[in-house]
Amino acid sequence: MKAMFYPGCSMQRNARPYLDSLQAIKGDIDLELQEIADWNCCGATEYMSVHRVAAHSLVGRNLALAQHQATGTDLLTAGCSACYLNLAKTDAQMREDAQLKGTVNEALAAGGLAYQPGRLKVRHLLDIVCHDIGYAAIQAKVVKPLHGLKVAAYYGCQVVRPDYDGRWDSHERPTSMDKLLQALGAEPVDWSLKTQCCGGHMSVIGPDVAFGLIRRLIHGAREAGADMVVTLCPMCQLNLDAYQVEMNKHFHTDYQVPVLYFTQLMGLALGKPAKELGIGKEFVDAAPALAKIQAEAPKAEATKRKRRPKASDGLPMPGMESRHD
CATH class of the missing domain: 1.20.1050.140 (Glutathione S-transferase Yfyf (Class Pi); Chain A, domain 2)
Known part of the structure; x- marks a missing residue:
C-alpha cells in the first residue's frame, strides 16, 4: 500500500x-x-x-x-x-x-x-502497519521470531486520544502494538501505564517533574517483568532513554531499561541486521536484553562516548548530536 x-x-x-x-x-x-x-x-x-x-x-x-x-x-x-x-x-x-x-x-x-x-x-504509522498491512501479513514475513523477549508496549499520552475521524484504538488500554509484538514472537507484558505521560518537554523546563514521571514508567515496566520498553513516539523514547541516567542520579536508583522503537523490533524479526536498524544509538544499552533472542546488537554508543556536560543551571543536556554524526 x-x-x-x-x-x-x-x-x-x-x-x-x-x-x-x-x-x-x-x-x-x-x-x-x-x-x-x-x-x-x-x-x-x-x-x-x-x-x-x-x-x-x-x-x-x-x-x-x-x-x-x-x-x-x-x-x-x-x-x-x-x-x-x-x-x-x-x-x-x-x-x-x-x-x-x-x-x-x-x-x-x-x-x-x-x-x-x-x-x-x-x-x-502504527495504525497503518497494524490495521492496513495487518498482523497476519507481518507474521508471515517473520524469519527470526522474538521468542523469550518480554516487552512493555508504551503508547504515550497523545497518539490514541484524538478522536477526529474515529479512534483506532482504546484511549485507556490500547492493544494494537501489543498484538504486533505478539505477531513478531515477543511477549507483551501486562502493565497499566502504557498511556501515561512521559513528561514531554518538562524534561527541559521542569526536570524534577519529568524525572518523577520517567521513574514511574521505568519502574512500572520493570515490575511487570519487561526486558525493554518499546514505543512509537520520539519524545517518549527520548525521555525514557536519554534521561534515564539523570533520573537514576536524581532518585539514587540504578534502572537499566532499554527503550526502542516498534519498527526496530519489526526489523529484527524480519531478519535485518541490528546496526541497519539504528540499534546501538540508544543511551541505555539494548544489547543485554536482545541477547535473549540471540540478536547480535552493537554496544550502545552512549556508553562509548563522552557526553556533553550539564548546562550551568543543572539541567540535563543529552548530547544528541553525538548519536548520529
Whole structure:
C-alpha cells in the first residue's frame, strides 16, 4: 500500500533510528512511502497554545504540499505522535471552522498553496502497519521470531486520544502494538501505564517533574517483568532513554531499561541486521536484553562516548548530536 509520509524534525536527528528502521522494513511489508517534498516543522506540542492561526498555517502548509504532491493515494502518515496529532487536528478544525479554513488558506496563498480539508486521511504509522498491512501479513514475513523477549508496549499520552475521524484504538488500554509484538514472537507484558505521560518537554523546563514521571514508567515496566520498553513516539523514547541516567542520579536508583522503537523490533524479526536498524544509538544499552533472542546488537554508543556536560543551571543536556554524526 502507498501513503504520503511526513517524517518530522525528530526523525532527522534524535529519532533517526526510527526512520532508519522504517526505511529498512518498508519493502518487506509492502509499504510505499512518498515523502512530502519541502516539508516544514509541525510546531510540536506548544505552538498551538501560543498562536492558533499561525500554528495551523504552519501545519496547513504540510497538508497542502501533501495534497498537491500525492499520486495514487489519499493517505498521509507520520510516525511522531505530536506530528500526527497536529496534522489530524489542523485538518479536522479546518473542516469544522470555515473562518479558520479561510484564514489559513489566505496565509498559504502567499506561497502559492491551498488546502482543501478532508482531502487527506491522516493516519499514524502504527495504525497503518497494524490495521492496513495487518498482523497476519507481518507474521508471515517473520524469519527470526522474538521468542523469550518480554516487552512493555508504551503508547504515550497523545497518539490514541484524538478522536477526529474515529479512534483506532482504546484511549485507556490500547492493544494494537501489543498484538504486533505478539505477531513478531515477543511477549507483551501486562502493565497499566502504557498511556501515561512521559513528561514531554518538562524534561527541559521542569526536570524534577519529568524525572518523577520517567521513574514511574521505568519502574512500572520493570515490575511487570519487561526486558525493554518499546514505543512509537520520539519524545517518549527520548525521555525514557536519554534521561534515564539523570533520573537514576536524581532518585539514587540504578534502572537499566532499554527503550526502542516498534519498527526496530519489526526489523529484527524480519531478519535485518541490528546496526541497519539504528540499534546501538540508544543511551541505555539494548544489547543485554536482545541477547535473549540471540540478536547480535552493537554496544550502545552512549556508553562509548563522552557526553556533553550539564548546562550551568543543572539541567540535563543529552548530547544528541553525538548519536548520529
